[in-house]
Amino acid sequence: MIWINVVIQGVLVGGFYALFACGLSLMFGVMKVINLAHGDMAVVAGYVAVFLTPHLHIAEIWSLLVVVPLFALVGYVLQRTLIQKSIDRDPFTTLLVTFGLSVVIENLLLEFYTANAQTVNVGALGYESWHPGSIFFISYVSLGVLVAAVAVLAVLQLFLSHTGTGRLVRAVADDREAAQLSGANYRHIFGIAAAIAFATVALAGIAYGMQTQFAPTSGGVNLLFAFEAVVIGGIGSLWGTLVGGIALGMAQVFGAHFNPEYQRLAGNVLFLLVLAVRPRGLFGKTTSVS
Amino acid sequence: MSLDTPRREVGPSVRRSSTSPLFALSGSIILIGFFSVAPWIVPAEWSSVLMNFFILVIMATMWNLLAGYAGMVSIGQQAFIGLGSYATLYFALKGVNPFLTIPLATMICAVLAVPITFLLLRLRGGYFSIATWVVSDTALLIIGAIAYFGGGTGKLMPGLQYLSPSQTAHDTYLATWFVALVVVVGTYVLLRSRLGLVLASIRDNEVAARSAGVNVQSARRLIFIVAAAGCGAAGAVLAVSQPFIQPSSVFNIQWAAEMIFVSMIGGLGTIEGPIIGSAIFFTLQQSLQQYGVWYLVIFGSLAVVIALWQPRGLWGAFRDRYHTELLPVGYHLREEK
Numbered sequence: 001m002i003w004i005n006v007v008i009q010g011v012l013v014g015g016f017y018a019l020f021a022c023g024l025s026l027m028f029g030v031m032k033v034i035n036l037a038h039g040d041m042a043v044v045a046g047y048v049a050v051f052l053t054p055h056l057h058i059a060e061i062w063s064l065l066v067v068v069p070l071f072a073l074v075g076y077v078l079q080r081t082l083i084q085k086s087i088d089r090d091p092f093t094t095l096l097v098t099f100g101l102s103v104v105i106e107n108l109l110l111e112f113y114t115a116n117a118q119t120v121n122v123g124a125l126g127y128e129s130w131h132p133g134s135i136f137f138i139s140y141v142s143l144g145v146l147v148a149a150v151a152v153l154a155v156l157q158l159f160l161s162h163t164g165t166g167r168l169v170r171a172v173a174d175d176r177e178a179a180q181l182s183g184a185n186y187r188h189i190f191g192i193a194a195a196i197a198f199a200t201v202a203l204a205g206i207a208y209g210m211q212t213q214f215a216p217t218s219g220g221v222n223l224l225f226a227f228e229a230v231v232i233g234g235i236g237s238l239w240g241t242l243v244g245g246i247a248l249g250m251a252q253v254f255g256a257h258f259n260p261e262y263q264r265l266a267g268n269v270l271f272l273l274v275l276a277v278r279p280r281g282l283f284g285k286t287t288s289v290s
Numbered sequence: 291m292s293l294d295t296p297r298r299e300v301g302p303s304v305r306r307s308s309t310s311p312l313f314a315l316s317g318s319i320i321l322i323g324f325f326s327v328a329p330w331i332v333p334a335e336w337s338s339v340l341m342n343f344f345i346l347v348i349m350a351t352m353w354n355l356l357a358g359y360a361g362m363v364s365i366g367q368q369a370f371i372g373l374g375s376y377a378t379l380y381f382a383l384k385g386v387n388p389f390l391t392i393p394l395a396t397m398i399c400a401v402l403a404v405p406i407t408f409l410l411l412r413l414r415g416g417y418f419s420i421a422t423w424v425v426s427d428t429a430l431l432i433i434g435a436i437a438y439f440g441g442g443t444g445k446l447m448p449g450l451q452y453l454s455p456s457q458t459a460h461d462t463y464l465a466t467w468f469v470a471l472v473v474v475v476g477t478y479v480l481l482r483s484r485l486g487l488v489l490a491s492i493r494d495n496e497v498a499a500r501s502a503g504v505n506v507q508s509a510r511r512l513i514f515i516v517a518a519a520g521c522g523a524a525g526a527v528l529a530v531s532q533p534f535i536q537p538s539s540v541f542n543i544q545w546a547a548e549m550i551f552v553s554m555i556g557g558l559g560t561i562e563g564p565i566i567g568s569a570i571f572f573t574l575q576q577s578l579q580q581y582g583v584w585y586l587v588i589f590g591s592l593a594v595v596i597a598l599w600q601p602r603g604l605w606g607a608f609r610d611r612y613h614t615e616l617l618p619v620g621y622h623l624r625e626e627k
Binding site for chain 1: 554
């Protein structure tokens with residue numbers, strides 16, 4: 001019976017990790033940029049939802065409608081300025097710049113909002129759950145996040161394969177010079193990809209705040225989980241990321257079953273095992289990492 | 291040194307440095323002499339600041355070796371700082387004098403790094419970076435689960451209580467200074483050896499280096515192991531200098547942030563850069579210490595600005611302008627008159 005629970009909880013957590021990871025995956029796929037501030041961006045989204053939306057006199061859950069478009073805009077601007085500038089230098093610089101941003105963001109949050117933990121208040125919904133069996137429970141919030149994750153992945157997949165802009169994004173990801181020669185402004189397309197990535201990370205940040213507490217330093221661990229989901233699932237595959245997230249979630253729930261301290265450790269061990277045995281991940285097509 | 295480089299009658303000659311080595315040599319001897327007697331001539335609080343400065347110099351020099359020379363951006367070097375600290379703690383709990391455990395801890399970190407390279411060197415760029423962090427997180431979780439080391443709450447470093455506090459302060463200062471000296475001089479010698487040339491060739495053009503018969507992977511592996519050993523030594527002196535060892539402090543990613551910012555601001559790919567960066571960092575930290583973590587905000591922003599607009603760092607900019615090197619590791623082509 002515990003196995004069924006491990007699978008159920010693992011799938012629920014895994015959906016959240018996939019939502020977190022798809023922006024990371026998209027930015028790497030299109031710009032070849034690993035955004036080391038990815039996790040911190042999600043935390044910033046959480047702080048914006050908690051501290052700024054009360055001024056708009058709406059329930060915190062509806063902060064999504066404000067924060068997600070706001071982050072898309074932030075993503076576009078950041079891409080066209082700092083990130084593009086570092087891409088123009090070399091991949092090495094993008095790592096240093098995003099790492100610098102990550103540390104600056106964390107410490108600014110510490111200065112302004114202290115190290116106290118925060119949550120996005122969703123009222124009574126946060127405590128309610130569905131009990132299909134006597135020992136299972138499925139939290140409505142977690143289920144909602146899983147549904148949102150699958151929806152985001154599906155919309156992203158449809159966008160990339162069936163729309164004109166999606167085609168441009170794929171073209172620029174394949175060969176930016178060739179796309180530029182054919183009349184696409186690759187910097188603008190990069191901006192669009194970053195806008196999408198930041199919108200998903202804002203969604204993930206608010207989803208995170210609805211499920212658990214977050215603090216200025218929560219970004220790092222979330223970046224780790226998102227990254228582990230991407231590598232376990234296989235780089236360059238959106239649905240692989242979902243499977244990777246679920247595998248990671250199941251490993252963590254399984255570890256936590258024995259000792260709460262083993263939760264993160266079990267996930268890390270699964271990641272290192274995949275790296276040792278199958279470095280391109282479960283669904284990776286090419287060895288694009290090396 | 292450049293003095294015995296055979297000189298041809300006509301055409302350009304190859305030299306290590308554009309300035310006289312006597313200048314750097316005499317400067318180095320004065321500095322080494324000063325820092326060796328510093329605990330007896332500077333106030334006690336100064337020698338503790340200097341000690342933390344040397345620990346940062348060790349870490350930054352190692353990170354610079356990894357990133358500036360071998361192109362590996364690690365954000366998980368705190369793994370070896372933590373492992374070095376805990377190796378020291380382990381031997382001290384067994385009754386060994388903590389100062390004698392520093393070389394042991396260094397070797398243990400080098401040995402532990404070997405299997406880790408086989409996992410990590412499969413990855414490149416950003417994937418390598420985050421994977422180093424996963425390794426350090428894993429090390430933190432494993433050490434934190436060991437009851438012998440006090441779990442997550444940590445443990446008091448034994449074996450230092452027989453000395454008076456001032457004697458302990460002197461000894462830890464001298465140990466830290468000696469490790470820093472060995473690390474910097476060792477890095478300098480390493481980069482002037484054949485390996486230094488190999489690294490320069492990989493940095494300039496990896497494909498060309500491969501086709502010229504350079505074994506890129508084994509050069510990277512060696513550098514990773516050396517950097518692990520150096521960070522292990524830093525962790526060991528850190529453990530000796532502070533009485534209480536806690537997983538969350540010795541495995542803190544803030545170490546990575548400090549060593550990265552210091553190397554970037556001082557100048558990647560130079561020996562002098564990390565030392566100058568560390569000096570700037572300590573000046574800033576000491577003068578802003580009443581303002582909380584603002585020094586990290588300022589330092590991080592400065593690092594971003596420098597990475598984008600002055601990627602060779604402050605020392606690199608100075609060197610390019612005045613053609614001066616104190617500790618040259620490259621070669622210069624000179625037209626003979």
